[in-house]
Amino acid sequence: MSETLYQHYGGFGTVSRIVIRLYDHILDDNDIGPFFEDVDMPRLIDHQTKFVASLMGGPAAFTDAHLRGAHRGLGIHNSHFDRLKELVAQTLEESGIAPDHVAELLEGIEARRQVLVEAEDA
């Protein structure tokens, strides 16, 4: 079995740094921060830990149905999704993930665009 990025970057140690950075960036962002305004901290952290671990091939798996359920009715637009990708890219770069791996991880997020985006931009 080939090595996952999760293993390549030293497992949970790296994931935890990425999660905390991403948590800060997302909450500070005026475009997508408001989506998380009323989410309890433990729930948001749990969600992001699983998101990053699953993205990197770690010990979590998000099914599309699970993701769709968690984001239903939030009115996520393509522009929000694009912004999330930018913040993830920034976080990954800051965390020392190599550019080709960042691109690979972003592709993984892009593949879920239709699962999360449910309203077209006006």
Added chain:
Amino acid sequence: MIEAINEQLLRAIGVGVALVDVTTGAVRFANDTFSEWFGADRGDGAVIVGTLDVMAALEKLRTEGRHTVEVTFKSGRRSMTVAIEFNRALEEQNLAVLVCQNISRIKELESMIDSYAMMVERNTHEIRREKEQVEKLLLNLMPRSAYEEFRSFGAVVPRTFDSVSVISVDFQGFADLLAANDPASVVADLNDIFTAFDRIGQQFGCERIRTMGDSYIAVAGVPDPVGDHAAAIAGTAVRFLRFIRRRNETHQMKWPIRIGIASGSVIGSVVGVQKYVYDVFGPAVTTANKVRRSAETMTVATDLSTAALLGEGFAVIDKGDGLRILQSATE
């Protein structure tokens, strides 16, 4: 001068500090960090610290001396947790010192560890379940003792079993049966029959060794000794026959079974490296196959090897040439 610098320093540090009147709860001094977090009013009103009941905390301070609480509140979009330590200042001044540390990051990390621990636990559970499934699969391929030897040492040493009994089964004209019927229904029937054989064999302590096409071989005494292995295999044989007889009465496809049994020694071992299977060979297997080939359909054939070991309960009919037909004494 020094006092001014001290106050400046106290205002600027990342720890929230306030002096509160122990009796009224009114704030006498608050540094910038404290004011930023709690918007403290330095008038006569009691300090508002999130959902914390300050007066109750001050009461505790009066009775217990030192007192620490945690307060969680929203700061913008962020959930913030602050640990507040209440200390008595100078006794005569009736003042409490509130030292507030931002422990939000610690709380976030705790949440993350909880989340990760749950993921790992679930994964461990899944891995254990998969391991059990693999083990179950391997136990279909080999007896437990052989599996345990295989797991510990990566190989199974061939072992001789001196006194065991073997049953060998096939169906006369199986090729004709296949040609005359839909292959899928032939295979479904065969599966049904072999499953029933497994169940019957288990009741007598027999272990199925292999099937190949229409042939089925089981053994009593491998790998664990079976006291009366000849009676076990003979009992299995007559019940196989009875099962097929009854089945043939009610099913469209008739199965002309031939059964051979023999007793003696065998060698048991795992064969193969990449694709391994537990197999038994040796005189008892060879003889069982030989007498099975000589058996008439719908009979159980044996040679003296098993016949000599059988006590009451079985009738053995001498057919000459060393071949004997076995029946249940009640038939």
